[in-house]
Amino acid sequence: MSNRDPKIRIGRINYTNVWPIYYYFPNLMQSAEVDIIEQVPTSLNQAMAAGTIDMGPISSFSYGQYFEDYMLFPDLSVSSYGEVNSILLFHDKPLREIVNGRIKLPTTSASSVNLLKIILEKFYNGKPTYAYANPNLDVMMEDADAALLIGDDAIKESWRNKSYMITDLGQEWAKWTGKWMTFAVWAIRKDTIRKHPELVADIFEAFKKSKVQAHQEPQHMIAEAQATVGGTSEYWHHYFHTLCYDFGAEQWEGLAAYYQYCYELGFLPKPVTIGLWEDNKVARVTE
Numbered sequence: 001m002s003n004r005d006p007k008i009r010i011g012r013i014n015y016t017n018v019w020p021i022y023y024y025f026p027n028l029m030q031s032a033e034v035d036i037i038e039q040v041p042t043s044l045n046q047a048m049a050a051g052t053i054d055m056g057p058i059s060s061f062s063y064g065q066y067f068e069d070y071m072l073f074p075d076l077s078v079s080s081y082g083e084v085n086s087i088l089l090f091h092d093k094p095l096r097e098i099v100n101g102r103i104k105l106p107t108t109s110a111s112s113v114n115l116l117k118i119i120l121e122k123f124y125n126g127k128p129t130y131a132y133a134n135p136n137l138d139v140m141m142e143d144a145d146a147a148l149l150i151g152d153d154a155i156k157e158s159w160r161n162k163s164y165m166i167t168d169l170g171q172e173w174a175k176w177t178g179k180w181m182t183f184a185v186w187a188i189r190k191d192t193i194r195k196h197p198e199l200v201a202d203i204f205e206a207f208k209k210s211k212v213q214a215h216q217e218p219q220h221m222i223a224e225a226q227a228t229v230g231g232t233s234e235y236w237h238h239y240f241h242t243l244c245y246d247f248g249a250e251q252w253e254g255l256a257a258y259y260q261y262c263y264e265l266g267f268l269p270k271p272v273t274i275g276l277w278e279d280n281k282v283a284r285v286t287e
C-alpha cells in the first residue's frame with residue numbers, strides 16, 4: 001500500500017509479531033484513503049506523538065505518555081500471559097547476580113525497557129545502570145552484564161544463542177504479578193477519530209477480520225515468515241499462538257498494573273486512564 005494523499009496514515013511495526021493483524025488487511029481494505037508506514041516501535045511512538053501518523057500499534061508505554069491524545073481500539077494488542085519469546089534479556093550470570101550490573105537497552109523499545117526496569121528495581125530490589133544501544137547483541141555485551149532485545153532481533157538471537165542465559169520478560173512479569181502483559185496497543189489520535197469516523201470504523205473491522213483469518217489460516221503467513229526471517233513452521237505456529245492479539249478485561253488489568261508500577265517508579269509522570277474507542281460514539285471524543 002502506497003497512496004500519495006491518504007486520509008489516514010497507519011503505522012506498522014516492522015517485526016513479525018504484528019503480522020496476523022496486517023496479513024489479510026490489504027485484501028480487506030482496498031482503499032486509496034489509507035497508507036501504511038512501517039517502522040520500529042520507538043519510531044512509530046514518535047510519529048504518533050508528532051501526528052505524522054494517525055493510528056497503529058505503538059508501545060503500550062507510549063500510550064501511557066500520551067493517553068490524553070489517543071484512544072485505543074478494543075480487541076487489538078500484542079500481549080502474552082507468560083512467555084512472549086521475543087522480549088528477551090541475555091545475560092552471562094544468573095539474573096539475581098546482575099541486578100546491580102550494567103544493562104544495555106535497545107533503542108527500538110519503550111514498553112519492554114520499562115518492564116525490565118520494573119522487574120530489576122521493584123521485584124529484585126536492584127540498582128542497575130542502563131545505557132541505550134542499537135540492537136546488536138555482540139556489540140551490546142562487549143561492556144555489559146545483560147542486554148535486552150525485542151522483536152525479530154530477539155527471535156534471531158534466541159536461535160543463534162549458545163552462550164547466554166535468557167530471561168523471557170513476559171514470563172518474569174507473570175511470575176511476579178500473575179497478570180497478563182500488553183506490549184503494544186492500537187492507538188488512534190483523537191483528532192483523526194473526529195475527522196474520519198467512518199474510515200476509522202472500517203479500518204478497525206478490517207484489522208479484526210485479518211486477525212481472525214490469520215488465526216484460522218496461518219499457513220501462508222507462516223511460510224512467508226520462514227522465507228523472510230527463517231525458523232521452522234513449528235516455531236512460528238508456537239510463536240503466533242503464544243502471542244495474544246486481543247485486548248479484553250484480562251489484558252486491561254495487566255496493563256493497568258504495569259502503568260501503576262511505571263507511575264510509582266517515576267517512569268510516567270501521572271496515573272494513566274485507558275480510554276477505548278467505541279464505534280458510533282464519536283461524540284464522546286470531546287477533549
Ligand SMILES: C=C(O[C@@H]1C=C(C(=O)O)C=C[C@H]1O)C(=O)O
Pocket residue numbers: 013015017041058059060078084086087108109110111112113150151152183184
Ligand atoms: C512482543 C513484542 O512487543 C513489542 C514491544 C514493544 C516495546 O517494547 O516497546 C513495542 C511493540 C511490540 O513490538 C516484541 O517486540 O517482540
